[in-house]
Amino acid sequence: MSPYALSIMLSSLATGTMLTLASNHWFLAWMGLELNTLAIIPLMTKTHHPRATEAATKYFLMQALASAMILFSSTMNAWFMGEWDITNMSHPISTAALTIGLAMKLGIAPFHLWLPDVLQGLDLLTCLILSTWQKIAPMILMIQIHSQLNTNLLIIMAILSTTIGGWGGLNQTHLRKIMAYSSIAHLGWMMLVLCFMPSLTLLNLIIYMVMTMVMFMMFLNMMSTTINKMAMSWLKNPMMAASMMIVLMSLGGLPPTTGFMPKWLIIQEMTKQNMIIITTIITLSSLLSLFFYLRMSYSISLTTSPNISNTFSIWRQNNKNSMILPTTIILSTLMLPITPTLINILN
Numbered sequence: 001m002s003p004y005a006l007s008i009m010l011s012s013l014a015t016g017t018m019l020t021l022a023s024n025h026w027f028l029a030w031m032g033l034e035l036n037t038l039a040i041i042p043l044m045t046k047t048h049h050p051r052a053t054e055a056a057t058k059y060f061l062m063q064a065l066a067s068a069m070i071l072f073s074s075t076m077n078a079w080f081m082g083e084w085d086i087t088n089m090s091h092p093i094s095t096a097a098l099t100i101g102l103a104m105k106l107g108i109a110p111f112h113l114w115l116p117d118v119l120q121g122l123d124l125l126t127c128l129i130l131s132t133w134q135k136i137a138p139m140i141l142m143i144q145i146h147s148q149l150n151t152n153l154l155i156i157m158a159i160l161s162t163t164i165g166g167w168g169g170l171n172q173t174h175l176r177k178i179m180a181y182s183s184i185a186h187l188g189w190m191m192l193v194l195c196f197m198p199s200l201t202l203l204n205l206i207i208y209m210v211m212t213m214v215m216f217m218m219f220l221n222m223m224s225t226t227i228n229k230m231a232m233s234w235l236k237n238p239m240m241a242a243s244m245m246i247v248l249m250s251l252g253g254l255p256p257t258t259g260f261m262p263k264w265l266i267i268q269e270m271t272k273q274n275m276i277i278i279t280t281i282i283t284l285s286s287l288l289s290l291f292f293y294l295r296m297s298y299s300i301s302l303t304t305s306p307n308i309s310n311t312f313s314i315w316r317q318n319n320k321n322s323m324i325l326p327t328t329i330i331l332s333t334l335m336l337p338i339t340p341t342l343i344n345i346l347n
Contacts, residue, residue: 001042001043001046005042006043009039009040009042009043010039012035012036012038012039013036013039013040013129013133015032015035016032016033016034016035016036016037016039016137017032017036017133017136017137018032019031019032019035020032020033020036020137020140020141021136021137021140023086024085024086024087025084025085025086026070026074026077026078026084026085026086027074027084029086029137029141030067030070030071030074032137033067033070033105033137033138034067036134036137037059037060037063037064037067040059040126040129040130040134041056041059041060043126043129044056044059044121044122044126046123046126047123049121051120051121052121052122052123054117054121055117055118055119055120055121055122056121058114058117058118059114059118059130062104062114063104063105065104066101066102066104066105067101067105068101069097069098069100069101069104070098070101070102070105072097072101073093073094073095073096073097073098073101074089074094074098076091076093076094076097077089077090077091077094077095077098080094086141086144086145087144087145089145089148090148092150095145095148095149095150096150096153098145099142099149099150099153099154102138102141102142103157105138106135106138106139106187107180107183107184107187108157108161108184108187108188108191109157109160109161109163109164109165109184109188110157110160110164112161112164112165112184115180115183115184116168116172116177116180116181118130118180119131119176119177119179119180120174120176120177120180122176124176124216124219124220124225125216125220127176127179127216128212128213128216128217128220131179131180131183131212131216132209132212132213135183135187135205135209136205136209139190139201139205142194142201143194143198143201143202146194146195146198146201147195149194149195151195154191154192154194154195155191155192155275155278157188157191158188158189158191158192158282159188159278159281159282159285160188161184161185161187161188161191162185162188162189162192162282162285162286162289163188163281163285163288164181164184165181165182165183165184165185165186165187165188165285165288165289166181166185166285166286166287166288166289166291167288168181168184169181169182169185169288169289169292170288170291170292172292173226173227173228174225174226174227175219175224175225175226175227175230175296176225178227178292178296179212179215179216181289181292182212182251182289182293183208183212185285185286185289186204186208188282188285189204189262189263189266189282189286190204190205190208192266192270192278192282193266193269193270196269196270196273197269197346199346200262200265200266200269200346203261203262203265203342203346204262204266207258207259207261207262207332207335208262210258210328210331210332211247211250211251211258211259211332212251213328214247214325214328214329214332215244215247215248215251217325217328218240218243218244218247218325221237221240221325222236222237222240222241222244227295227296227299228299230244230296230299230300231299231300233300234300234301241300241301243329243333244300245297245300245301246329246333247329247332247333248293248294248296248297248300249293249297250332250333251289251293252286252289252290252293252294253286253290254290255336256336257332257333257334257336258331258332258333258334258335258336259332260336261335261336261339261342263283263286264339265339265342265343265346267279267283270282
């Protein structure tokens with residue numbers, strides 16, 4: 001892809017997201033979501049591979065169906081309520097249809113089946129954009145209308161997402177599919193607390209985006225696409241491999257890493273709402289996700305391939321790390337001590 005076309009596509013991605021965030025009218029928000037969808041499809045097909053074409057086709061069909069649901073729900077709400085305002089989504093049928101449409105865009109269970117297949121067919125950089133930037137606009141829309149959403153529907157989707165996200169990643173060997181199921185599980189935690197404390201959902205989204213961005217940047221640096229290739233990490237770059245293990249623990253939500261913070265605050269908030277059983281189910285299902293994070297860490301640290309070249313000098317000579325990666329590693333692992341400050345801000 002030429003640099004001019006790439007700059008146009010990336011600018012369109014940014015414009016679509018900003019248009020959705022700044023809009024107060026459902027039609028403008030829908031236009032922003034459509035611009036987002038149409039801008040990323042050329043990025044998906046830039047490798048000219050049959051898997052990339054298949055992934056782009058699946059993504060387009062699912063996003064078109066989700067956009068139709070969103071437009072249908074907003075039109076129905078305008079028909080019954082006489083308003084196109086985003087914050088005035090009062091009709092129950094249109095609210096349920098909108099929730100389903102946004103869940104399909106995000107890849108929340110049970111509307112998640114497209115996400116692992118689409119990510120598997122893309123290159124790592126496009127996977128990074130799809131797993132982080134493309135989540136912003138639909139999630140912000142859900143946060144804006146959180147008071148009108150059906151709480152029971154969100155809780156059902158949260159339980160399904162955390163469970164399916166854990167179970168689905170257990171037997172995967174491809175890192176892109178593992179990250180897809182990781183995304184589904186994290187979105188389940190966000191859906192759980194959305195109706196009760198939307199600011200906590202936003203915090204969880206930001207931390208998830210930072211951790212996911214770090215992981216994909218490390219995969220790009222290591223040129224790893226499967227768990228077997230991760231066994232070469234110590235030979236390629238020992239410092240990067242050690243950092244990857246810590247970030248994986250943060251994705252799993254183990255203390256004292258940053259990933260423990262949103263889970264801790266969500267469990268605390270749900271306990272205040274007297275939802276002990278639901279909180280227990282969600283917490284136990286997150287152990288499934290923790291298992292495949294630990295399996296990836298095992299592949300990095302305790303499995304080493306035969307050293308057939310002088311790789312110790314190679315990783316020193318080919319060290320192309322910018323300041324972005326070390327900074328994001330610190331943010332994704334060492335933010336737990338500022339939790340009291342964040343609690344005061346959220347409250």
